[in-house]
Amino acid sequence: MTTVAAYAAPAPKAPLERTTIERRAVGEFDVLIDIKFAGICHSDIHQAQDGWGPGIFPMVPGHEIAGIVSEVGSGVTKYAVGDRVGVGCMVDSCRECVNCAAGLEQYCLKGGPTWTYNDTGKDGEPTYGGYSEQVVVDENYVVRIPEGLSLDVAAPLLCAGITTYSPLKHWNAGPGKKVAVVGLGGLGHMGVKIAHALGAEVTVLSQSLRKKDDGLRLGADHYYATSDPDTFEELAGTFDIILNTVSAPLDFSAYVALLRTDGTMVNVGLPEEPVQIVLQTMFGQRRSMSSSGIGGIAETQEMLDFCAEHSLGAEIELIGADRINEAYERVQAGDVRYRFVIDAATI
Template identity: 65%
Template structure:
């Protein structure tokens, strides 16, 4: 970071969307001065999440502009505040979806910071804990973050493959753990994209019997390579007859409108369908689909800090990283367009060194 005087706000290179729907462009932003509990991080890689695309295009209507996206951040610690105890200069670290929470409510005390009513997202939010300024994400060369929200990336995980774990990885790991995916459990992963490909890897490593449900068989070879035991095309109506009453857990990673009742019919008695993909369209569900087998329809978002660290350690132990296509900053807008059309296998990751090019 370029900091000319003690206490000054460091200026760093970044890519920003000046307004909703605008193309991202190179710029310079200021980071806050390092506080006593802060960690300064040189970003090496940042993943491109589908939510970045939604936020930049104003699909959810609550973003702040100009916007610097990015919440799948992997890099190296360059400086630490005087009271930092969790990290040291030179550590390999990551920052995910949130960079602040109240730390006192029932959710925070349970290690569920992601559900804190006063949590602060890594970008497109107002940082109530540091002067009320807008947060800016990882499409940048550097970031300053409270140590509590900085994760250790094990040495065996390549940083480019680790970056998407900070969102896509924990978003899938958390519900798989919560609903006890493991030996003896049948798990279906609906959709094989950025989230889905990691859900398959993680569910397989947990010991579950894994089935991929995708519209066609176009990605069948990939699904089986990633660790799925079975692959079925949902465009074939016979799939729903064949698999009726089969799964203990259906993990929905798609963000398009679905016939939810059809997928609920695939659950075994007491099974759960959990939504991870975000759609702003209402879900049409018949109560009879839930009564039929005491089934549940649920949602889940990322994980707390302790669980996210647990996920990173688990992925390192099992050799799990994201399948990535590394790009330079000049290709961000192209990548956004390809993400909107599902044209990536399976996560774009930006080389942060190119933000200054």
């Protein structure tokens, strides 16, 4: 066991504070990673505040981890000391079910994957995330960060990047397809970048036009304010794919009406409260409402390689660990463009 510094929420809704945690000894197939950067995802806030149900406390959030390998187990073949690597939302799964065998570890059928934090590992111990100095992870749940991406802008790709890349690929975003991205935040800004790089015609649907210049700079072809009722009349029946990145209830009927025949609205934001869907909205044009989690390990590596090829890093604001609580408040106020990243050297 190794003792490392970390920032943890000691109880639900409590401010995060500096503490120490124990990391397991490096096993035969484990990789020890010196964390260099950790992104702050809205999911961290939901979980630290018990918004998605009872959590495990003290809780060390963080599932957007970028760092350098500092030690490997005797059986490790994929990585060596000095490699640039990342860890995303999961650190294990059953490895036996049909989904795991198909590279869909995020949809593991035997109780789901083991999440990077706020979960219990196979050893019965709680998992702790990336707001810390080091992490030990099985090599099969580590990905390589290409040289074309700096570690700070790569860290958010481990959640925000794969969460948007996976559904865009699954629903075939590309040339000839019209994609709308709802919300221009941590997820949405990567959705715009990736959809544009895939060759789709991209529209941002945001509450106001406040971020229009940013949206167009990031790759959007069009930008509309959803606070304007004319938007929903003008864009009715327009889109093949609507990628909803907002973690709040919406008037889903209004958005579904923006889909073309056989279009799909994919939800990657997860509200804390139940939402209502009016099925009649979908019947007329064979429209679909769906959802998507993250991606599997292989697809996460594919996403990183794609982002490196197209020079797609996250738009970040780098902060010291002593500003994590301030960052949480600003995320909730929508005051970040577009992802806070913790410099782990300050932990």
